[in-house]
Amino acid sequence: xxxxxxxxxxxxxxxxxxxxxxxxxxxxxxxxxxxxxxxxxxxxxxxxxxxxxxxxxxxxxxxxxxxxxxxxxxxxxxxxxxxxxxxxxxxxxxxxxxxxxxxxxxxxxxxxxxxxxxxxxxxxxxxxxxxxxxxxxxxxxxxxxxxxxxxxxxxxxxxxxxxxxxxxxxxxxxxxxxxxxxxxxxxxxxxxxxxxxxxxxxxxxxxxxxxxxxxxxxxxxxxxxxxxxxxxxxxxxxxxxxxxxxxxxxxxxxxxxxxxxxxxxxxxxxxxxxxxxxxxxxxxxxxxxxxxxxxxxxxxxxxxxxxxxxxxxxxxxxxxxxxxxxxxxxxxxxxxxxxxxxxxxxxxxxxxxxxxxxxxxxxxxxxxxxxxxxxxxxxxxxxxxxxxxxxxxxxxxxxxxxxxxxxxxxxxxxxxxxx
Ligand code: EPZ
Numbered sequence: 001x002x003x004x005x006x007x008x009x010x011x012x013x014x015x016x017x018x019x020x021x022x023x024x025x026x027x028x029x030x031x032x033x034x035x036x037x038x039x040x041x042x043x044x045x046x047x048x049x050x051x052x053x054x055x056x057x058x059x060x061x062x063x064x065x066x067x068x069x070x071x072x073x074x075x076x077x078x079x080x081x082x083x084x085x086x087x088x089x090x091x092x093x094x095x096x097x098x099x100x101x102x103x104x105x106x107x108x109x110x111x112x113x114x115x116x117x118x119x120x121x122x123x124x125x126x127x128x129x130x131x132x133x134x135x136x137x138x139x140x141x142x143x144x145x146x147x148x149x150x151x152x153x154x155x156x157x158x159x160x161x162x163x164x165x166x167x168x169x170x171x172x173x174x175x176x177x178x179x180x181x182x183x184x185x186x187x188x189x190x191x192x193x194x195x196x197x198x199x200x201x202x203x204x205x206x207x208x209x210x211x212x213x214x215x216x217x218x219x220x221x222x223x224x225x226x227x228x229x230x231x232x233x234x235x236x237x238x239x240x241x242x243x244x245x246x247x248x249x250x251x252x253x254x255x256x257x258x259x260x261x262x263x264x265x266x267x268x269x270x271x272x273x274x275x276x277x278x279x280x281x282x283x284x285x286x287x288x289x290x291x292x293x294x295x296x297x298x299x300x301x302x303x304x305x306x307x308x309x310x311x312x313x314x315x316x317x318x319x320x321x322x323x324x325x326x327x328x329x330x331x332x333x334x335x336x337x338x339x340x341x342x343x344x345x346x347x348x349x350x351x352x353x354x355x356x357x358x359x360x361x362x363x364x365x366x367x368x369x370x371x372x373x374x375x376x377x378x379x380x381x382x383x384x385x386x387x388x389x390x391x392x393x394x395x396x397x398x399x400x401x402x403x404x405x406x407x408x409x410x411x412x413x414x415x416x417x418x419x
Contacts, residue, residue: 004387004401006378007410008360011283012244014407018234018252019045019398020069020227024190026093027167028225029053029073030100031197033062034174036076037222039201044071044227045398048391049091056087056097074222082109084143089114091395092164095126098146099168102135103175107147116367116392119328125158125165132156133172133180152176157183161296166212167194173214174203182212188297189228189257197225229277231257233397235304236372239311241281242270243380248407250279260300264290264308268315289317294324305350306332306373312352313341314380319352332370335363339381365389368396375400379409 020043029050032039044050046069054071057064060081063074083101088094092115101108115121127137127144134152138145158165163186171194173180185191185207195205195212200223204215229252238261241248255262255274265272268286272279290312294302302325309332312319323329333343333350339361342353360383365371371389378385390413393400404411 002390002413002415005412005414006385008379009382010409011246012240012248012407012409013246015249016237016403018229021230022396024193025050025227027096027190027194028197030096031194032073033075033100035201035220035222038074039222040224041071042226044069047398048395052087052090059085080105084109084111091115095123099171102148102172109143109145111143118326125162126168129156129165129169154178155181161186163188166191170194174198175217177217179216180214185212193228229254232303235261236307239307242284243311243314245281245283248281253277253279259298287316290319293322302326303369306369307376309350310373310376312354315354317354321350323348331366332373335374338363360385362386365392368392
């Protein structure tokens with residue numbers, strides 16, 4: 001089995017550019033199916049979840065070209081079929097095909113999505129939105145059947161906030177012959193990227209703090225769209241800079257997507273400058289206790305919680321993180337204890353003791369961000385650590401080993417894939 005072999009304790013300096021956002025690209029690709037014209041997406045990361053999505057497009061007979069980071073999609077020869085492919089089960093974002101394809105296929109069977117195991121991850125809000133907009137849904141033997149009908153509400157209010165369900169609702173709403181109003185919607189940056197691309201394709205969408213208004217169906221056309229930088233990869237390198245950086249320069253960061261992280265850096269007096277999407281950051285000896293609560297945007301992103309946990313292990317004092325999004329995003333804690341970390345979990349609270357000496361260890365990640373947090377700590381600890389879980393890590397990070405080596409860090413991949 002492959003694993004990361006990491007010699008920690010090395011300073012990171014030089015320049016690194018953040019790749020395109022995984023979670024934005026995963027929504028924009030299905031969005032391209034809302035027109036039969038050519039859509040060009042620039043800045044798409046070459047990572048596992050994107051390749052899974054491309055496999056699904058190919059099975060639907062969509063023309064796809066992926067050259068460097070430019071993905072060209074043309075779906076004029078889309079075939080009618082069910083979405084019960086194996087690949088649908090391998091990542092969470094396969095749910096975007098429901099909203100994006102229903103207007104063309106009218107009825108289809110789909111298998112539920114997969115994705116990292118972070119507790120129960122229902123899709124009830126996606127189903128709620130589709131039902132409100134007239135989709136009949138049944139579930140039998142592990143397969144959903146969707147049938148689009150004309151009997152729809154033109155007002156929907158989410159009972160809870162969900163980024164994926166908001167995007168799915170948008171993808172379906174633009175194809176309907178009625179004006180749709182969505183309330184209590186998610187304000188994650190990826191939602192606004194989808195809105196921006198739909199507007200460029202010709203959809204009439206407006207929004208304010210409380211509501212999104214989608215005008216009745218307009219013929220959508222092709223477009224060229226640039227994917228935003230990945231804020232979670234950016235957060236990873238920022239925290240690495242705060243613990244190991246020496247004039248570490250990070251390009252392609254949108255500060256407004258990460259204000260909650262910048263607030264923590266300011267609280268800890270981390271030495272950084274930010275200008276025009278570029279950040280320069282230095283290792284900073286901080287000694288302040290921190291309390292952080294994850295939540296929907298603009299609160300601190302749950303996806304950075306495991307990385308912040310690892311970072312705070314390097315900051316003396318006792319810190320508290322409250323994980324409010326996922327009921328079971330804690331699998332990294334027991335693994336971090338293997339390197340001497342003193343962490344206590346009480347319900348959704350993580351209490352982190354940053355005063356303890358850490359030592360190298362063998363650790364195993366069980367999901368994408370958990371593995372990232374173990375890689376993070378291994379880069380910070382003197383000596384050689386082993387981190388398993390590459391198969392999860394590769395879902396979300398592009399060229400990470402190459403980027404670290406270029407900055408002066410030491411890590412490699414050892415072992416073979418399991419056949
Ligand atoms: C997206 O998941 C991201 N995934 C996640 O990224 C991220 O953690 C999450 O948003 C929150 O920012 C993709 O974009 C593919 P949600 P999503 O619906 O849209 C509950 C990563 O590491 N919920 O906003 O599925 C849900 O269980 C990942 O890159 C329901 O109860 O997240 C969670 O507690 C992992 N019913 C909360 O809402 C639903 O139907 C927020 O989830 C949907 C969600």
